[in-house]
Amino acid sequence: MHIALVIYGSLDQTSGGYLYDRKLVEYLQKRGDTVTILSLPGRSYGASILQNWKASAFDYGQFDLVIQDELLHPSLFWANRLYQAGPPMLALVHHLRVSESHPAFLMPLYRWIERSFLSSVDGFIFNSSATLLSVQRVFPNNRPYVIARPAGNFPKLNRAGTTQGQGGLDILFVGNIIERKGLHTLIQALIDLEQKGHSPVRTLMVVGDSSVDPTYARRVDRLAKQLPPGRVQCMGKVDDERLLSLYQSSQILAVPSQHEGFGIVYLEAMGLGLVPLASRDGGAVELIDDGVNGFLVSPGDYARIAEIIARLGTDPVLLQRMAKASVEKARSFPDWDESMEGIYRFIHDLVGDSGGGKSR
Missing domain, CATH: 3.40.50.2000 (Glycogen Phosphorylase B;)
Known part of the structure; x- marks a missing residue:
């Protein structure tokens, strides 16, 4: 045909x-x-x-x-x-x-x-x-x-191996740097944690094309400057080998979009043992059982994101349990x-x- x-x-x-x-x-x-x-x-x-x-x-x-x-x-x-x-x-x-x-x-x-x-x-x-x-x-x-x-781009793990790195959580964001993906909401959550004086986050690594919406990218950059130097690391576009390495060195994937039809990146990360944090508006609800193998948040709710990150950062047993559940759920998908x-x-x-x- x-x-x-x-x-x-x-x-x-x-x-x-x-x-x-x-x-x-x-x-x-x-x-x-x-x-x-x-x-x-x-x-x-x-x-x-x-x-x-x-x-x-x-x-x-x-x-x-x-x-x-x-x-x-x-x-x-x-x-x-x-x-x-x-x-x-x-x-x-x-x-x-x-x-x-x-x-x-x-x-x-x-x-x-x-x-x-x-x-x-x-x-x-x-x-x-x-x-x-x-x-x-x-x-x-x-x-x-x-x-x-x-499906995802990388082979799924047989079991989760995610553990919190020494010095705090490493969080990964993957997506074009556009408003719909919610990077500003995520960074605002980190600012909120920093202002309260008990942020468990070591780094937020941002992977994505910043040329799609330069005005928004500058807005995000201004927000990131409210955090300690090096807290937000902008990686730009990366190849699959580098992306796999970033997945493997992170514990949480956070992409709190306004809406995702499905969210391939969530499934990809779950298959590699990351705990996903996603929007409850759209297809992520078919992947993530809230509080079991990840978290679903309302668009723009940075306070809830901060609460989730704080909880995972202080409870390594919970982080490990959810990482294991995340892999198991990803393996159930075709x-x-x-x-x-x-x-x-x-x-x-x-x-x-x-x-x-x-x-x-």
Whole structure:
């Protein structure tokens, strides 16, 4: 089968969504399908809307199936309406823009555009049950779908070996340096602990691209300067070997995002014996049993984050017990091949049932 995958930019970008897309392409090719990448340049939201004219020139007729990363919804919501015939189109949904925090006056526009895109496709590939529910809230429908949860990039441990380093906790943050990921909330929690005079934290290591939102990156830098020198160490983008080393030297992964469709980084860290601290808004609830193998916090609740860090920093037995539970939970999740096989069967059944044509 010949499949088109529509994305922004190239597949080698460093985010969980692009990792998922790469794994999907690799698996489909391994199973004998041909995958062609159709790309649009990444732009601001307003400029992306203007790219509908460019997307309308894509020749979908040469493909048996078109998969569109939902990230492109502003560039495709109108262009998709122009295709009255042709192969089935699926949306690959990592998370919705309307699940994020934006200025209130813009939300009706974002919701209308996103709903228009979702209603223009024939079915869905979801990375979590939480993402499925998010779509149903925006666009209630009974179109075919599959849920294929991600896996991590590193082999899972057979047992946890996490112990607190001498001198305090080493906490790891992994994600692009953008407001949605909540790094400012995490640093504010460390400031709160420092001001109370009993911080158990030795270092916060920050891995991620700071060029995505330079204004926000400067805001985070100003916050970090309120902590003792060296407390926050910004590593920038790192390769897999370096990231694995940072996982292995840390005890806690803290990424208190506003929302995550799934959160590959949580699963990855859990498989390596870290205790995750994540947002309760989104797919992390499918991974983390609050207080058992990690912690879930409300977006922006730095006081609760500080409380959790203080507790883990003073109770090494609890830290070790939760690290072990974290590994056990991660090992219960499928690997990439198992998840991608679910997508492979779904799309082949869909194309067979539709006779190669659109079903909506």
